[in-house]
Amino acid sequence: MALGLPFFAGAALAQAQNWQTGLPPAATPVMERIAQFHNELLLIVTAVFLLVAVLLMTVIVRFNHRRNPEPSTTQHNAALEAAWIIIPVAILVLIALPSYGLLTYEAESPQPDVTIQATGHQGHWTYAYSHEDGLQFDSSALSEAAAKERGEPRLLGADNPLVVPVNKTVEVMTTGADVIYSWAVPAFGVKLDALPGRLNHTWFKATKTGTYYGPCAELCGAGQAFLPIEVKVVSARDYVLWLAAAKEKYAGDGPQRVAANF
Amino acid sequence: MSDAFEIADVGTVHEDHPRGWRRYVYSTNHKDIATMYLWFAVVAGIAGGGLSMLIRAELMEPGLQIFKNPHLFNVLVTGHGLIMVFFMVMPALIGGFGNWLVPLMIGAPDVAFPRLNALSFWLLPFSFALLILSLFVDGDAGGRGAGSGWTSIAPLTTTGSPGPATDFVIFALHIAAASVILGAINFITTILNMRSPGMTLHKMPLFVWSILVTAFLLLLAMPVLAGAITMLLADRHFGTSFFNPAGGGDPLLYQQLFWFFAQPALTAVMLPAFGIIGHVVAAFAKKPVFGHLGVAYAMVTIGFISFMSWADHLYTAGLTAGTRTWFMFAALAMVVPVVVVISSFIATLWGGSITFKPPMLFAVAFIVLFTIGGLSGIVLANPGLAPVLHGTAYVMAHLHYVFGTSAVFAIFAGWYFWFPKFFGYLANETLAKIHFWITFFGVNIAFFPLHFLGLSGMGRRIADYSDAYAGWNFVSSIGAFVTGGGVVVFLIMLVEAFAKKRKAGDNPWGAGATTLEWTLSSPPPFRTFNELPKIT
Ligand SMILES: [Cu+2]
Numbered sequence: 171m172a173l174g175l176p177f178f179a180g181a182a183l184a185q186a187q188n189w190q191t192g193l194p195p196a197a198t199p200v201m202e203r204i205a206q207f208h209n210e211l212l213l214i215v216t217a218v219f220l221l222v223a224v225l226l227m228t229v230i231v232r233f234n235h236r237r238n239p240e241p242s243t244t245q246h247n248a249a250l251e252a253a254w255i256i257i258p259v260a261i262l263v264l265i266a267l268p269s270y271g272l273l274t275y276e277a278e279s280p281q282p283d284v285t286i287q288a289t290g291h292q293g294h295w296t297y298a299y300s301h302e303d304g305l306q307f308d309s310s311a312l313s314e315a316a317a318k319e320r321g322e323p324r325l326l327g328a329d330n331p332l333v334v335p336v337n338k339t340v341e342v343m344t345t346g347a348d349v350i351y352s353w354a355v356p357a358f359g360v361k362l363d364a365l366p367g368r369l370n371h372t373w374f375k376a377t378k379t380g381t382y383y384g385p386c387a388e389l390c391g392a393g394q395a396f397l398p399i400e401v402k403v404v405s406a407r408d409y410v411l412w413l414a415a416a417k418e419k420y421a422g423d424g425p426q427r428v429a430a431n432f
Numbered sequence: 433m434s435d436a437f438e439i440a441d442v443g444t445v446h447e448d449h450p451r452g453w454r455r456y457v458y459s460t461n462h463k464d465i466a467t468m469y470l471w472f473a474v475v476a477g478i479a480g481g482g483l484s485m486l487i488r489a490e491l492m493e494p495g496l497q498i499f500k501n502p503h504l505f506n507v508l509v510t511g512h513g514l515i516m517v518f519f520m521v522m523p524a525l526i527g528g529f530g531n532w533l534v535p536l537m538i539g540a541p542d543v544a545f546p547r548l549n550a551l552s553f554w555l556l557p558f559s560f561a562l563l564i565l566s567l568f569v570d571g572d573a574g575g576r577g578a579g580s581g582w583t584s585i586a587p588l589t590t591t592g593s594p595g596p597a598t599d600f601v602i603f604a605l606h607i608a609a610a611s612v613i614l615g616a617i618n619f620i621t622t623i624l625n626m627r628s629p630g631m632t633l634h635k636m637p638l639f640v641w642s643i644l645v646t647a648f649l650l651l652l653a654m655p656v657l658a659g660a661i662t663m664l665l666a667d668r669h670f671g672t673s674f675f676n677p678a679g680g681g682d683p684l685l686y687q688q689l690f691w692f693f694a695q696p697a698l699t700a701v702m703l704p705a706f707g708i709i710g711h712v713v714a715a716f717a718k719k720p721v722f723g724h725l726g727v728a729y730a731m732v733t734i735g736f737i738s739f740m741s742w743a744d745h746l747y748t749a750g751l752t753a754g755t756r757t758w759f760m761f762a763a764l765a766m767v768v769p770v771v772v773v774i775s776s777f778i779a780t781l782w783g784g785s786i787t788f789k790p791p792m793l794f795a796v797a798f799i800v801l802f803t804i805g806g807l808s809g810i811v812l813a814n815p816g817l818a819p820v821l822h823g824t825a826y827v828m829a830h831l832h833y834v835f836g837t838s839a840v841f842a843i844f845a846g847w848y849f850w851f852p853k854f855f856g857y858l859a860n861e862t863l864a865k866i867h868f869w870i871t872f873f874g875v876n877i878a879f880f881p882l883h884f885l886g887l888s889g890m891g892r893r894i895a896d897y898s899d900a901y902a903g904w905n906f907v908s909s910i911g912a913f914v915t916g917g918g919v920v921v922f923l924i925m926l927v928e929a930f931a932k933k934r935k936a937g938d939n940p941w942g943a944g945a946t947t948l949e950w951t952l953s954s955p956p957p958f959r960t961f962n963e964l965p966k967i968t
Contacts, residue, residue, distance in 0.1 A: 189884075244722070386891070
């Protein structure tokens, strides 16, 4: 209790809702852009689908054998055939340009304030804070009972969540200890594979405090559904307090599982 | 055109084939081999579909209900994927329809290498048997069977799955790959060398075009799969380190190799589907395919691009932004020829005098379903969206709209279209239409909600999920069971047709069905075109 509850009281839980049909609410600038681009794209693809639907409905109504006993014999129409190449190309360019912009924005990571290495293991992630005196701890799934007790969602809540400061650039380096994992937090617009022998890196800058969840997004074995990613975004002050407490708590423990209680 | 080959000799003197089981087991006849491929695909489809019923039953509610051991769930997911791709869709479209129709449509007496053709087919049951056997031997520490996904992803398959189940899967894939490669060689040789006089490439029917392109794709792609899984095998048993960083290898290499194979191979599945739909829409609109050559060259273009766009499956693997940009452009470029194909089909319908017989219902539904799958493909082509879409149920929605429904609807369209030709009997139209409507509603109820689940963050290959995804998963499972009911109606339709034996005439579809096979009797004689027809 000492470690956490007061810090996070009142912070919204950003998790999926039953019957949700769209993306989670954005908690980072990257995710805001992803959501905006996805919405634009959704408009385009919906319009294309409606066009196809209208054409097919017209065909069904107007060109069935009762309404139209004599089929036309047209087999070619150069203008039409050119149009259905040129128009898609134009639409694709309209998609590709902002898509390229989004990719570039995601790929160009700013100078990080906090650097964390996330290592995938069977059953847990190990988080190591690079510049915090070797602070390192394991983060595993909560049992169903523990999740209920802590008011966290089943399968998504972790015993020792990752804690990061709000409005700071966090660099995440991922790697896998044995097989491939994937570190993902949808509300941050972050998903990056964690491969053995490679160190991938991505970044996020959460702009809202709260608790965020993600699944492991690469098949890593029978425990695929039970490898949660939980991130708590806290204020700068709370982060400093947490760091001090965590260094004490996990000191000397090394990379072994500790049932922290916050 | 039709009177040009009416003289084709199809006399009865050549019916001297073995009877009973010998006719099939000893057969080198393309028609009999094709028929075996088709029935093989039906059996494998029921097996793979049965697995999907179990999968959806588990996912119907949060929590572990059927599979207390989640490893078993992964095993079924793996089996479902492999069976549907290698033992259902591919044998049906390529081995089945391809073998039946290519020689008939180009006016050839048989394929170029009939014995090789028999070998291609007979490798499949053995490959399938190995895959089934893998379910009963040890996989990883969690239990029996291989649960590493249809991609057999390394290092999960090298260091992560010590038991022999993975070896069984690898050998099953080796044999399946050999079967497909031999088939591809046969088709290429047949199509390039054995067309009747006057049948130029440009006059060749669309389905034959699609098989030609497909055969080239498979011939080039399958050896890459065979190589990659051989490297898996060597890493597992012979101390190599292709994918093991401890020995200087790289697990990313496996994904690169696998998708370099899978992108063209999956494309190769879709092309014959396009070919079939082209024939069906033309026949029932009573119009030739609009822009026939445009469609043929669009398929060639699709084939080319499929070899340059594999890493659109690797957007979250840590590739550089420059690499992802290239693959974004390649993946989006694929859309253009696909639009040409689909637009041509709609233009074929436009102005037609359409009868909505069962094959046509499946064909029109194909256009709808493929449009949905294609559009979600456009969304997935953007690397910037991979952080929220890659590895989620959204990908499942996409691939099931493309392969799980579109390709399957093309198979059913082709099945109902050529059923009277292949088997000589007419299907019951009412049963066929009931089959269609149940399947159409079923697949949409099953697969559309997966888009929502993916967008809200639900992953793939998970036996259990967060309670917040309960609603749409329940709906999806209901849709899957409805689809399963559709399969039952399909089987009833088959039994009814073979019991009632309503004789089909040479051409039950009328003037719209113009390809050579409709000039033959139904079913065609054992040997056809001993005298080559002249195409004018
Ligand atoms: Cu995983």
